[in-house]
Amino acid sequence: MSEDRGLLVQDLVAGYIRGLPVVRGVSIEVDRREIVTLIGPNGAGKSTLLKAIAGLIACEGGRVRLGGRDVTALPAHEVVASGIGFVPQTGNVFTTLTVQENLKVGAHVIRGALNERLERAYGLFPPLAARRTLRARTLSGGERQMLAIARALMTEPTLLMLDEPTAGLAPLVVEEVFRRLRRLAEGGIAVLMVEQNAKAALRVSDRGYVLTEGRNRFAGTARDLLDDPGVAAAFLGGGPFVAPRDR
Amino acid sequence: MIQALADGILTGAIIALGAIGVTFTLAIMRFANFAHSELLTWGAYLALVVVAFAGPGTPTGPLSFGWQLLAAALIAAILTGLAAWAVDLLVFRRLRRQGAMPLTMVFAAFGAALVMRHLIVLVWGHESRYYTRELQMAVELLPGVRVLPDQMFILGLALAAMIALHAFLAWSRTGIAMRAMAESPALAQVCGVEVEAVVRLTWIISGALAAFAGVFVGLTPQLHPEIGFNLLLSLFAAAIFGGTGSLAGAVVGGFLVGLGENLSLLVISPGYKGAMPFLLLLAILILRPQGIFGERK
Numbered sequence: 001m002s003e004d005r006g007l008l009v010q011d012l013v014a015g016y017i018r019g020l021p022v023v024r025g026v027s028i029e030v031d032r033r034e035i036v037t038l039i040g041p042n043g044a045g046k047s048t049l050l051k052a053i054a055g056l057i058a059c060e061g062g063r064v065r066l067g068g069r070d071v072t073a074l075p076a077h078e079v080v081a082s083g084i085g086f087v088p089q090t091g092n093v094f095t096t097l098t099v100q101e102n103l104k105v106g107a108h109v110i111r112g113a114l115n116e117r118l119e120r121a122y123g124l125f126p127p128l129a130a131r132r133t134l135r136a137r138t139l140s141g142g143e144r145q146m147l148a149i150a151r152a153l154m155t156e157p158t159l160l161m162l163d164e165p166t167a168g169l170a171p172l173v174v175e176e177v178f179r180r181l182r183r184l185a186e187g188g189i190a191v192l193m194v195e196q197n198a199k200a201a202l203r204v205s206d207r208g209y210v211l212t213e214g215r216n217r218f219a220g221t222a223r224d225l226l227d228d229p230g231v232a233a234a235f236l237g238g239g240p241f242v243a244p245r246d247r
Numbered sequence: 248m249i250q251a252l253a254d255g256i257l258t259g260a261i262i263a264l265g266a267i268g269v270t271f272t273l274a275i276m277r278f279a280n281f282a283h284s285e286l287l288t289w290g291a292y293l294a295l296v297v298v299a300f301a302g303p304g305t306p307t308g309p310l311s312f313g314w315q316l317l318a319a320a321l322i323a324a325i326l327t328g329l330a331a332w333a334v335d336l337l338v339f340r341r342l343r344r345q346g347a348m349p350l351t352m353v354f355a356a357f358g359a360a361l362v363m364r365h366l367i368v369l370v371w372g373h374e375s376r377y378y379t380r381e382l383q384m385a386v387e388l389l390p391g392v393r394v395l396p397d398q399m400f401i402l403g404l405a406l407a408a409m410i411a412l413h414a415f416l417a418w419s420r421t422g423i424a425m426r427a428m429a430e431s432p433a434l435a436q437v438c439g440v441e442v443e444a445v446v447r448l449t450w451i452i453s454g455a456l457a458a459f460a461g462v463f464v465g466l467t468p469q470l471h472p473e474i475g476f477n478l479l480l481s482l483f484a485a486a487i488f489g490g491t492g493s494l495a496g497a498v499v500g501g502f503l504v505g506l507g508e509n510l511s512l513l514v515i516s517p518g519y520k521g522a523m524p525f526l527l528l529l530a531i532l533i534l535r536p537q538g539i540f541g542e543r544k
Contacts, residue, residue: 056436080439088437096430096542097423104420105427109439151438 005068006031006190007053007084007159013061014052021060022048024214028192030159035181035191037222039198039235040211046194047089049211050161053192054086055079067158081109085152089163089194092148095137099128099147102136106151114154121150124180142173149180153189160184162193166200178204199236202226210235249392251509257398257467259505260405264460265478266485266497266504267412268453274429274492275449276339278352283457284482285363286331287475290458291465292367293330294323295376303379309396311381312466319378320462324455331454332447334359340446360476367472375469378462401463408459409498412452416494425449429492481508484524488531490541499539503527 007030015021023045030036038046051057053064055076064072071082080086094102103121107114122129125146131139136147145165152160165181166174174197182204185191195201202208202222210218210231218231225231265287272280297319304313338359342352385393416422428435428445436442457475464474485504489496508523531538 054437056433075441076436077439077441080437086437088434091431091434092437094427094430094434097427101423101426104423105435105438105440108420108424155439 006034006066007192008065009049009053009062010065011062012049012052012059012064014048014057014059016048016057018058018060022214023052025062026211026214026216027062028209028216028219030190030192032158032188032190033185034206035185035193035204037198037201037205037208038192038194038211039202039208039225040217041235043213044211045214046211047163048214050086050163050192050194053079053161054084056086077109080155083155083158085155085157085160087145087148087152087160087162087165089167093136093139093144093151096135098133098135099139100132102147102151103154106154110155117154117156121154124153125150141169142176145169145173145177146180149177153184157189159190159192162191164194164196166195166197174200199226202236248513249389251513252506253388253392253394255506255509256502257394257402257505258509259502260402261460261463261501262478262481262485262505263498263501264405264408264456264463265475265482266489266501267409267494268457269482269486270489270491270493270497271449271453273486275425275446276343276352278339278349278356279483281353281356281479282334282360282363283356283453284475284479285360285367286327286454286457287461287464287478288367288470288472289330289363289461289475290323290327290454291461291470291474292371293326293458294319294462294465295371295378295470297322298378303381306379306381309383309386310400311383311395311397312379316378316462316466320459323462324458327458327461328451328454331450331457334363335446335450340443364472364476371472373472375471376465377469378465395467397466401466405459405463408456409494412456413494421448480521480528481505481524484528487538488527490538492542493538493540496538496540 009026009028011025011027012023013021013025014023026045026049038049040046052059055074059073063070066083069082071079074082094105097105100118103118104114107117127143128147128150136144139147166177169177178200181191193201202225205222208220208222208225209216218225265283268286269280269283272278272283298316301315301319304315307313338355339352342355383395383397385395388394416426424435424440425445425448427438428440428442432442461475464470481504485500486497488503489500504524504527507527508520511520511523
């Protein structure tokens, strides 16, 4: 076990109603500097898994470790403080708050001055800097997604989790989001995402897991999953077409 | 006419202080707290307890009371804030944990209101009480407009409280987190905002402002167990008129309802004064259901 370890989930069981788990014993690993994508059909428990890791729903069994530290069953605000940033799928910015206020809420668990962190966020996402005093409702879809990611990064997390980060975005913006995630991973963050747009997501990922019915089905490097005829036929079919490109 | 305006502004300031708590509860806890008016009564009587020990103080300048009454109001504000939180722990939090529907919360609030009001009756009885027996001369502010120095003082204090609260919500990180939670508790939680901490703070602020409103009602001129309850409809009319979740809305709504009640006396009999908030409520619900400052959902 290296000190550099990111997320380690073992046999996690979780759901919305006790005794009726949606995630039924999932194990995954995400190291720092890598992007891992979860794919699988609707109802496979992908989003539920992210929520359970984030402490938003109760874990009924299994373990979640981050950097070697046990974070299972911590309340959500302590999970945030321990270094997990989460970008939910919908409603992931506060539309009535300004861009800057959104970022401040993102850093709610951080004590002390925020100026450096704010400037770093604007450095990462320059379009946000010009809009810092505007309400988030005035942002475009791509800008909102940038704000949601920037907000989750305010705590300088070890792990960034994203639920469908490209849903509803124009193809060019999708590429832009993936490119930024790649850069974040290279900067040392562990990135875990759920993507409907599975092919495109796997192309920027290092590894992937296929979940079905709340359990691990396949796991492998992104290349292996993309090339596996069984996985391709069952899980990579329906997504919108995105032209293959080298990364 | 101008006298009615002056009276309306004074009543409006008191209604606004109470309406802020109503709108906060609606925005953060997402239910209509019909027990909020009782917090005004509790605040007024808690201040009475302090005054009973310390006395209202020797009249300072043109005012009918001294610093002791102000200290009493401050102590009452803190105690009422804590009382509001205690009611939450005893009643509302239990229901929240069970995933109660907003309507269940409203009925629970009615129940809590009855208990709270009758506790006051139990201890102090039905008769009217006074903070101070000092007589006060009205000052002629403008030709034909007479106001008591106490009223002017109250108006100033109420405005100061509103400005302080605005600054807190606009600039402090806790204030921003409160606004975030008003928009989306789920996302606020994702951001690491501790939901119960915000709920607690909301009760304490709402209770404290209600106590100030209650003391102000009690000062002009007496208090009785129904001072809060009598304002209930005005508080809700003001909160809804301004747009739920909006501090500015509650303040503007409060002043409009206060003015509406007092200006109506020029054209209709005082017996109908109580119907004015209801009329205003109907008007806004038809013309602009989200309220003046409300966000369309």
